[in-house]
């Protein structure tokens with residue numbers, strides 16, 4: 369059975385778990401990272417020298433980097449759906465995956481860490497405010513991209529929606545002011561109807 373290491377409240381672990389759940393694959397999850405440790409053990413470092421989560425072992429094939437995991441699982445199990453057949457639709461989905469992590473996720477990180485993982489007395493209010501402002505500008509880009517399309521790469525739910533959905537869940541859930549993003553909100557509403565999204569992504573931020 370496929371094995372995955374990673375705590376459930378990690379945004380990057382959520383991406384892999386959501387993909388597994390969408391695919392209906394059986395898997396064993398091992399808590400790892402932060403309070404669970406594991407990631408600094410020699411055994412784990414042999415699998416993932418970064419000491420980060422998630423990591424998967426699929427019948428002896430070890431893979432880390434959450435987006436690579438989502439792509440691998442989608443290509444293996446969901447050609448034509450999560451992994452679009454059309455090269456341009458696939459590239460579009462792929463682009464939004466990396467934008468979600470490298471651009472939106474990176475911009476939101478100080479706000480997320482400040483507001484969720486840092487005691488109030490130790491928070492850097494200016495850093496948080498700058499992160500919130502930058503994130504607000506970025507989500508408008510995703511909002512505009514969703515004009516006339518129900519999902520980020522077009523008519524159907526694809527792997528492109530997975531990392532973006534995880535980061536937007538954090539943005540929608542943080543105790544911050546948000547600009548109106550009606551198309552993003554409608555798309556988020558569609559994601560929230562998916563049982564797999566509710567099971568593994570819509571968890572309390574902690």
Ligand SMILES: N[C@@H](CCC(=O)N[C@@H](CS)C(=O)NCC(=O)O)C(=O)O
Pocket residue numbers: 378379380381400401402407419420421422432433434435469
């Ligand atoms: N680019 C990597 C980043 C992985 C990453 O930074 N994971 C975080 C959790 S979101 C982590 O392992 N943090 C240390 C820990 O949990 O101990 C990926 O997408 O998999």
